[in-house]
Amino acid sequence: MSDEILKVTNVSRVYETSGGGFGRKNKVSALDGVSFNLVQGETLGVVGESGCGKSTLGRIISRLDTPTSGEIIYKGNDIAKKSLAAMRPLRKEIQFIFQDPYASLNPRRQIGAIVEEPMRIHGVSKDERRARAQELLEKVGLDKNSYEKYPHEFSGGQRQRVVIARALTLKPELIIADEPVSALDVSIQAQVLNLFKELQDEMNLTYIFVAHDLGVVRHISDRIAVMYLGKIVEMGSVEEIYNNPQHPYTKALLSANPRIDQSAKSTRQILTGDIPSPLNRPSGCSFHTRCPIAVPECSTREPELRRVGAVDVACNLVL
């Protein structure tokens, strides 16, 4: 497809940890054979619980980390193994937004300098930098005189706006946002989510939006990937995933979310047990230890992600 911006094929990331004893190493498979593609202007929401690999996925695609294997084709070029120097020009186009707006801004620098920094690195002239920084600060809804203020003078929501302005300075095409609103209060979260959408409409941005909050992800995404222990277990359009989930984990995740409307409570299903450690992943389908419909076969046969109806799902039992 012509407007495909990103194609990820079979990407894995294995971390080695010490602690096996006697110099042995433990292997943690944080990402295991993840594949998907992304079309310009769309938003892919990535959801899952702690340790599912959603943040690792974001870091790998933005090449803050290098995959152990697999391909990441960005606009026709494989960036999976590119060196740091070779990645540099591409960093303009792929930007990252982190969760904690308190940790992402240098407390000793003025907002203007913070927002201009990416342009300075990429050799934009001083006057142009200043004009663009002011334009962007205004665009993300901050006051003009924010330029000379310091991060501590801003609240969490305003800081996240500064972070967003900084990410936009180099006219990126793909923005990877890792839990960008989870540190914010509800009323502020809604403002920042709206800002993400406005900017997308205006600049035709493509988002990968990593979050644990199912409501937030539903609101912002066109497509959803649900992850569990390093794998995508289900992927499809937002309507399909929320209205007609196929994978038992997706079903459980949706029903576990506390709801304001209590009329649906009777159908609630609570998973037993904890999320297994990625260090010690169950054999076969890694969800079988908590799955309400697991059969003995699930502990030996690992399901592939395959198309079932309108979604892709990795479960042996979904037909």
Next chain:
Amino acid sequence: MAEKLLEVKNLCVSFKTRKGIVRAVNNLSFSINHGEVLGIVGESGSGKSVSMSAVMGLIKDENAEITGEVFFNGEDLLKKSDEELRAIRGKDIAMVFQDPMTALTPVYTIGWHIREQLQLHSDISDKAARERAIELLEEVGIPDPAKRVDQYPHEFSGGMRQRAIIAMALSLNPKLLIADEPTTALDVTIQAQILDLLERLRKTYNSSIIIITHDMGVVSELSSEVLVMYAGRMVERSTKSSLFANPQHPYTKGLMNSVPRVDRARTSRLETISGQPASLLNLPSGCAFRTRCPSAHVACTEQPAFISDSNGYGAACFLLTQGARS
């Protein structure tokens, strides 16, 4: 009518800081009956946690000033000495905090934590306390409790630690359990387990629970009554069903509209509350919400009274009195 377990009257908490006086809690009054679950919702700085710390006598800062009355079983907790409070805390009123990673001492076993709580308040032998600890762990759903009781906090996952803390809190069968954001640090599927556990325990022991949270969904799952706070004041109090069906205060309405919902198809824009939460150092005169309120008018520069019915349900907003007049 059921007897009141906890009655808070005109509770005010303020802190002297270099930048001026921070009024963290202003004239908070509410009560809770036996076996009830009260949810307290609000955003950062709304005073929800500070008010509960004050109730528990946990604010020790010399710059803090606490006034008002907190009746627990008819006795004013604010007038009690530290020693008297220690006898009540843990035994009659137990607390569960947000972060299960920091609420346990890493150098002692889980069993030690529960035993300590038991032996502090009752004359019980080491052996019997250990037995009881195992029973409690089993009750909160820790698998293999006889082995787990001798493990250390780092050997437990986040959800299991929170269960262990709930086991500690329940060890003496408290009349009131105060849970401050008990599930915020947990994953959704684990959160569902813990909420289910709290509900089950309430039914078994007829304990009252006050749950403090910023999550409307959690409130809706658990509580029968809800109290909404903004900038240190109670702005609305209501039963859960009427709060969600028919919120009275503009802040409550705004808060509910700004939550992206799992159970609703997406809209192009979320409704938002404009502006930033009010700074406690520099509150607007009158109604603290007026600078962000879509229905604010001149009268709002005065503090609106809390208009309530005989059950104490109502809201602090001039719109309510105007509605009554017209």
